[in-house]
Amino acid sequence: MNTDLLIVAVLAGLANYAFRVLPTRMGSSALPQTGPLARFLAATGPAAIATLFVASILPALSLVPREIATLAIGVASVVAIYFISRSVVAATLAGSVAYGLAVYLLG
Amino acid sequence: MSRSGFPSGLAAALPIVLGYLPIAFSFGVAATQTGFTPVEATALSLLIYAGASQFLALALLSSGAPVLITAVTLIAMNLRHLVYGPALMKAAGDDASTRRVWAWGFGLTDEVFGQALGALARGQRFSESYMFGLGLPAYAAWVGGTAIGALAGGSALDGSPAIGAALGFMLPALFLALLLSLIARPQVPVIVVAATVTIAGTFAISGTAGILAGIAAGAAAGVIRR
Known part of the structure; x- marks a missing residue:
């Protein structure tokens, strides 16, 4: 190990x-409801998740139209399904399936 | 209002299980592709049980980041979990009970918390048995999915590029969905600062530096704002 x-x-x-x-x-x-510690606790999660989303998407960024299209389809699917279902799991799965289908159909 | 027990929790866990299995599978595959053994990949899921920070652990450890910095970054990333328990107890009202939280509390992930809070908002009464029913299958799916993915290995998907692409996109999709679930107007500057600093740090120094600087700058932006 x-x-x-x-x-x-x-x-x-x-x-x-x-x-x-x-x-x-x-x-x-x-937990504190106000003050610097409360703001730090509230900000750390979104900061970390935003950072990781950007870091995970950077290697996929490309100037090739087909790759831009597959990425856009995946991202749009996550956003759409999240706002329809309000479910992190459903949005993640839908985005992943849509991205895989886009790669299959456009690839 | 109905008080829900263990069976109701099990039923409510089904969507989480169906979601966790493929995400954990892709974590197991990613861990073996990074060079970790199936036992090490499964140990990460068993001990940490927080998807996004486990993927970050892979990125940091494989890039040679110092152990303590990696651990502190993972811990900082999961600070958001501090507010889940109190929020759940507040929503439970007079039914709030924490006698056995030492056993079910570790299962309070983003999705389990969301599902439990949603059930309370729909009028269901809180019970610790329900929390056990909700949390156990989710944890089993996460650990089991990781083990299956790690045993299948990175080469398992060589013949299916579309499925490989879909699993590869699961990580950014998870982060984006989590981000959407956390967004509130006061956090918009935090997200913009974190994203900008991540991009700048990645191109100027390295991917690891971009991640560490992005989290630190975003959290600092949250403290500074009035």
């Missing part, structure tokens, strides 16, 4: 457990 991976997995897993369990036990008064 890769030691670096094990250390990262254990630390991140323990933090996840603490993040999910401890505030639940303490109830809705456990």
Whole structure:
């Protein structure tokens, strides 16, 4: 077993457990509602997800029209299905299927 | 209003299971393509159980990022989970109960939280048995899907480029869908700053630097805004 991976997995897993369990036990008064810490907590998730979306899409960016079209179809499908279903899982699956179909049909 | 138990939770978990299996499968494939063994890939899902940060762990570890920086980045990324439990207990009202949260709380992922909150909004009453029913199949699907993907390996999809492309797009699709679910007007500057700094950092230095700088700049933008 890769030691670096094990250390990262254990630390991140323990933090996840603490993040999910401890505030639940303490109830809705456990976290600050205003102030810098509240703003930091509120901003970190969107910042991380926005960063990872951009980082994951950058290698797929291309000047080839066919590749631009497949990417646009995938992204548009995720957005459309999310706003119809309000489901992260449904939007992810629909975008993935649409992208795969676009690659198959246009590829 | 009906109080829901374990069977209701199991039924409500079905869409999450159907969604988690292919995403976890693609994580398992990606992990083996990155050079990790099936046991290591499955251990990541078993111990961390947070999809987006697991993909980030692959990117950072394979690019040689220091272990502590990788761990801190993953932890910072999952800070959003801090608000899920209190929000759920608030929505549960008088039915709120946390006696066995030490056992079901780890299963409080983005999707499980969303499903549970949605059920409460539709008038269902909170119960810890329901949370067990909702969380267990989702966790099993995540860990099992990872193991299957890792055992299948990166070459499993060589003969099916369209399916390979679909699985490859699952990660950006997951991030985009999660982003849409988190967007609120006060977070728009955070997202713009994070995206811009990620692009600049990636082209100026490296992909890893872009990711770390993007998260840090976005979170800082959130603290600074009034």
